[in-house]
Amino acid sequence: MQILVQGSPPQSARPGDAGMDLVARESVTLPPLGRALVPTGVSIALPPGYLAWITPRSGLAIKHGISMVNAPGIIDAGYRGEISVVLWNTDPNEQFEVVAGERIAQMIVTPHSVAHMVQVDSLPGSHRGEGGFGSTGTTDTAGETP
Numbered sequence: 001m002q003i004l005v006q007g008s009p010p011q012s013a014r015p016g017d018a019g020m021d022l023v024a025r026e027s028v029t030l031p032p033l034g035r036a037l038v039p040t041g042v043s044i045a046l047p048p049g050y051l052a053w054i055t056p057r058s059g060l061a062i063k064h065g066i067s068m069v070n071a072p073g074i075i076d077a078g079y080r081g082e083i084s085v086v087l088w089n090t091d092p093n094e095q096f097e098v099v100a101g102e103r104i105a106q107m108i109v110t111p112h113s114v115a116h117m118v119q120v121d122s123l124p125g126s127h128r129g130e131g132g133f134g135s136t137g138t139t140d141t142a143g144e145t146p
Contacts, residue, residue, distance in 0.1 A: 004039035010107050019106030028098040030089035035069055039084045046077040053108040065090040
């Protein structure tokens with residue numbers, strides 16, 4: 001993987017961590033319930049067959065209600081522009097100051113498969129069938145599924 005950086009390069013907080021922290025390239029004020037596109041100063045060239053997941057930081061989420069609108073974001077191997085993060089302030093009352101150099105998201109680089117779709121007239125059956133959200137039920141306090 002090749003990287004072009006204006007500022008701090010992504011790095012893991014501890015050896016063996018899957019995520020590499022991305023930092024804000026500039027300071028931004030997030031108003032209550034507001035969102036903003038925050039540049040990181042990082043551009044990458046991923047090899048074919050890889051992608052980068054951009055995910056929120058749990059510390060910002062629990063301490064300040066800061067998340068990402070499109071979590072997780074996906075960086076495809078063909079993208080060469082600067083990685084920016086769509087931060088969202090979920091707090092209805094307090095603004096949040098993103099300070100340049102602050103860790104705002106994590107990047108996880110991973111291989112991916114490519115699906116080849118085959119159009120058919122019907123799908124094979126399965127145990128679940130067409131059951132959607134909530135179709136597997138819930139467990140009551142007695143341990144029985146209603």
